Structures are given as structure tokens and as C-alpha cells.
Amino acid sequence: MNDSSPRSADRVHEQVKAMAVTYRLRPAERINEVELARQLGVSRTPLREALNRLAAEGFLTTEPNRGYTVRPLDPARVLTLYEYRAMLETAALRLACERADDAALAELAGFAALSRDTPEEDTEALRLLALDEAFHERIAALSGNEEMLRSLRSLNERIRFIRWIDMRKGRRAATQEEHGRITAHLRARDAEAAAALMQTHIARRLDQITDTIRAGFAEIYTGNALAAQALGEVA
Structure with missing residues (x-):
């Protein structure tokens, strides 16, 4: 070759x-x-x-x-990425609330419901995280701003490991419930309520990130199931 x-x-x-x-x-x-x-x-x-x-x-x-x-894998650096993510996603959400038609928002709600109802045993590792990333990227796509969507996709890759560890710590139920509420606010054209909830949904404190990174280091040096699955998909 x-x-x-x-x-x-x-x-x-x-x-x-x-x-x-x-x-x-x-x-x-x-x-x-x-x-x-x-x-x-x-x-x-x-x-x-x-x-x-x-x-x-x-x-x-x-x-x-x-x-x-x-x-x-530094807490302060990861915090800057989360701060950027919150700014980017709330801005994209406001545009989506203004520009997306009712049919597109209904489709988003259907996706959120499907993600919520998918059995957890079928969504291990990358599959579970992929559903979450897809929800947020769909909102960015509804903004009609390709640069925002491109930036979010790049950002998601850079924090994927941390978010995967976060999911494994039991955040799935809260995450899916918040997705439903964000979608409901969008369908009601309540940009302020949707943006406030998105900010809360994304925001992390430095001590929370530090705890997640500590768990991440334990995973890195004792098997790293995320790496095994991801590398199997690109082999």
C-alpha cells in the first residue's frame, strides 16, 4: 500500500x-x-x-x-473549554430559537425522546456520549450558522474523554431530563429560559472538573475502555 x-x-x-x-x-x-x-x-x-x-x-x-x-489533562485548561462551550452553545441556541421552524423543533424533540428511551445497556461508552453530542450539535445546526456547528464539533472532540467520564459518574438521567426541558423551551420560543437552562446544563465548577479528571486518570491507567472502543471503530 x-x-x-x-x-x-x-x-x-x-x-x-x-x-x-x-x-x-x-x-x-x-x-x-x-x-x-x-x-x-x-x-x-x-x-x-x-x-x-x-x-x-x-x-x-x-x-x-x-x-x-x-x-x-489539566483542570484549569478543561474549565476554559467548558466556558467556551457554554458561550458557544447558548448563542447557537438563541439563533435556533429564532430561525428554526416548528417542524425542525418537533424533530429535535423526537430525537431527545428517542435518546432518553434508549436502554442504557445498548449505549455504552461512545454510543451514550454520541447521543448527547448529537443533541447539542442538532441545536447548533438549527442556528443556521455553519461556523458555530463546526466549532462545536471540534470542541466536543477536545472534551470527549472528560464528558465520557462525567457520564459514567451517573449524569445520564439528569442530562436526558434537561434535554427535554431545553427542547420544550425552544418549542415555546422562550429563548431566555432555554439559554438559562443550557448554561446550567453545561456549566462545571473547577472542583467538579478536578474530581472528574481524577477519575479519568484512574481510567487511563487501568484499562481505558473508551480508547479500546474508539480505536476499534477507526482500525
Whole structure:
């Protein structure tokens, strides 16, 4: 196989991104390009292209003569991402409330109900989180602003591991109930109530994030089921 082809480069990018998103590449770990290329069965050329793209996307950091390092799992940094998410999603929601037609909002309500009623045993790991991400991205899509949707998708990838740990700590029931209430406010065209609830729904305090990260480190070093599932999907 010609692993310098665009298709191969894209595939390597998706594989390494899955490793970074799920912290199979461990926090603050310096990447050994030779070992990673061997592990993936590719040459250094598509791997280096993938690493450059991931650094530009915020998953890795890079320094001259030091190569690439995985983003740290740092509470203060994660808090900034949640703050950005709250600002972005409440703005998108207000636009959706103004621009989406009744049929689109009814479809959103149907999706929220379907997600709520899906048995938990069928929604382990990525499946459970995918339903939650899809709900929020559907609202962003209803804003009619493609840049907001693109930004939210990128942000969701960067906090996916933390949100997965959060879900495993028993937030599913509260999350699904709040989705229903947000949708009801949207259908009533009550942008203020919807935005206030979305802010509460997303917001996290620094101590909450610290507790979640502590649980995340335990997962990273004792199996990391999210990484196993994600990497199986992109293999």
C-alpha cells in the first residue's frame, strides 16, 4: 500500500486523533514518532502530516527540536473549554430559537425522546456520549450558522474523554431530563429560559472538573475502555 496517499494520510490522522481524544496517548506524554509509526504500520511521512494537523487542531503541542506532546489533562485548561462551550452553545441556541421552524423543533424533540428511551445497556461508552453530542450539535445546526456547528464539533472532540467520564459518574438521567426541558423551551420560543437552562446544563465548577479528571486518570491507567472502543471503530 502506498501510505503516502491522501487517503492513507487521512486514515492515519483519524487513528492518531482517536488515540489523542481518548488519551490512549497519555496526558503530557512526548510522542515517540518511530514507535508510533511502527505501531500503526505506516511510514513517518503520513504520521508527521497527521501530527501537524492534530497540533493545529489543539490535540497536541509542539516545540522546536522537541517534537510533539499530548495535551495535558489539566483542570484549569478543561474549565476554559467548558466556558467556551457554554458561550458557544447558548448563542447557537438563541439563533435556533429564532430561525428554526416548528417542524425542525418537533424533530429535535423526537430525537431527545428517542435518546432518553434508549436502554442504557445498548449505549455504552461512545454510543451514550454520541447521543448527547448529537443533541447539542442538532441545536447548533438549527442556528443556521455553519461556523458555530463546526466549532462545536471540534470542541466536543477536545472534551470527549472528560464528558465520557462525567457520564459514567451517573449524569445520564439528569442530562436526558434537561434535554427535554431545553427542547420544550425552544418549542415555546422562550429563548431566555432555554439559554438559562443550557448554561446550567453545561456549566462545571473547577472542583467538579478536578474530581472528574481524577477519575479519568484512574481510567487511563487501568484499562481505558473508551480508547479500546474508539480505536476499534477507526482500525
